[in-house]
Amino acid sequence: MTTLSDSFAAARERSDDLAAEVAAQPGRFRVLTGERPTGRLHLGHYFGTIRERVRLQGLGVDLWVILADYQVITDRDTLGRVRENVVNAVLDYAAAGIDTSRATVFTHSAVPALHQLMLPFLSLVTEAELHRNPTVKTELAASGRALSGLMLTYPVHQAADILFCKGDLVPVGKDQLPHLELTRVIARRFNERFGQVFPEPRALLTSTPEIPGLDGRKMSKSYGNAISLSMTADETAALIRRAPTDADRRITFDPDARPGVSALLTTAALCLGSDEVTLADKLGDGGGSALKKLATDAVNDFFAAHRARREELAADPDFAIGLVREGNRRAGEIAERTLDEVRAAMGTVY
Structure with missing residues (x-):
């Protein structure tokens, strides 16, 4: 069979x-x-x-x-x-x-x-x-x-x-x-x-x-947990700042027990070309604030050129249509x- x-x-x-x-x-x-x-x-x-x-x-x-x-x-x-x-x-x-x-x-x-x-x-x-x-x-x-x-x-x-x-x-x-x-x-x-x-x-x-959303659930605009490609750097930072983590300062990758922390690690890892466990080890006892800074910087750096190009294209109202x-x-x-x-x-x- x-x-x-x-x-x-x-x-x-x-x-x-x-x-x-x-x-x-x-x-x-x-x-x-x-x-x-x-x-x-x-x-x-x-x-x-x-x-x-x-x-x-x-x-x-x-x-x-x-x-x-x-x-x-x-x-x-x-x-x-x-x-x-x-x-x-x-x-x-x-x-x-x-x-x-x-x-x-x-x-x-x-x-x-x-x-x-x-x-x-x-x-x-x-x-x-x-x-x-x-x-x-x-x-x-x-x-x-x-x-x-x-x-x-x-x-x-x-x-x-x-x-x-x-x-x-x-x-x-x-x-x-x-x-x-x-x-x-x-x-x-x-x-x-x-x-x-x-x-x-x-x-x-x-x-x-x-690729989970920032709260660990499926990434979806309806959940408000998705980082849109069209967001500005400031909008990205604000969204990640509101992402749920937990009180444990030790950063570990555990999607089941720590969905919010793990989702941020996955987001950063994708943009940095790394893996979640390596990033978690580097952050150590840095806590949620250090994790959120890492994820914010990773996303904003990775998509900086994309956003600049997008803004340039959007300036022509006839381009897309x-x-x-x-x-x-x-x-x-x-x-x-x-x-x-x-x-x-x-x-x-x-």
């Missing part, structure tokens, strides 16, 4: 082989990645995904980034600020080092041909397969109420996001492997039923670090081309 650990080991081996292929011939690959624009991007986004996008693009991979504004419809609290969130995300992408002249950055809602793929794709999956998706299961457990049709079909929407541009490389963490597997299933079933149109995208496993409009145009052209191939394969050209 195949265990979960066996499955992951096999996925890791395939990912290592893929990484070698990418390094040897990066121009062969198109990566599709992105996020829901529900708020300002923070350290979790930077160390979890943005830095990897910059690396892949630097190798020569064709980078496509989707800002999934249609998926924000499920979050009524942030829908009213979606345009602002899109603009801020684009500024952070460019400031982080993504070459926006080569990347295609686009919004969900502006590419109608992408969404037309949903109907044939929905015909290829069962309701049971949708309910097995980790995001759908988590949402159902958290909400305690019936899922909307949009949330239930989220895995198919994600497949359309990847396949409309024939993305064949998707950076994922371990927990996201089931998401990509359903996309591969949809591509395979379409090709078997109608003829070869779509690649089966492959997973590039990323060693995304666990202009870039998104060009990305939308490019994505629209590719989506129409793919949809034409789908219609031809299905025999629905009139």
Whole structure:
């Protein structure tokens, strides 16, 4: 019987082989990645995904980034600020080092041909397969109420996001492997039923670090525990100053017993390229004030250039929206081309 650990080991081996292929011939690959624009991007986004996008693009991979504004419809609290969130995300992408002249950055809602793929794709999956998706299961457990049709079909929407541009490389963490597997299933079933149109995208496993918020919980804007990339040095210092620690002056790394102290150590370690235990040993009996100073200085030094570049870009009010409009145009052209191939394969050209 195949265990979960066996499955992951096999996925890791395939990912290592893929990484070698990418390094040897990066121009062969198109990566599709992105996020829901529900708020300002923070350290979790930077160390979890943005830095990897910059690396892949630097190798020569064709980078496509989707800002999934249609998926924000499920979050009524942030829908009213979606345009602002899109603009801020684009500024952070460019400031982080993504070459926006080569990347295609686009919004969900502006590419109608992408969404037309949903109907044939929905015909290829069962309701049971949708309910097995980790995001759908988590949402159902958290909400305690019936899922909307949009949330239930989220895995198919994600497949359309990847396949409309024939993305064949998707950076994922371990927990996201089931998401990509359903996309591969949809591509395979379409090709078997109608003829070869779509690649089966492959997973590039990323060693995304666990990045807690400043209180030890998951980093989230809703918890007020996230350091946004767009914060000033003073705002960062004020936020870290309010972070919870404890009365023990001896600094140790223990995420379970000392979540606040440990979260600050992780934040500093990421920015300093160190590890939490080494930093804790150096701080010794310095207490919370010394730890907070270390974390503040580490974050502010690491992101100083990012913030300066971001401020420079933000001075041009047309930069972000202009870039998104060009990305939308490019994505629209590719989506129409793919949809034409789908219609031809299905025999629905009139």
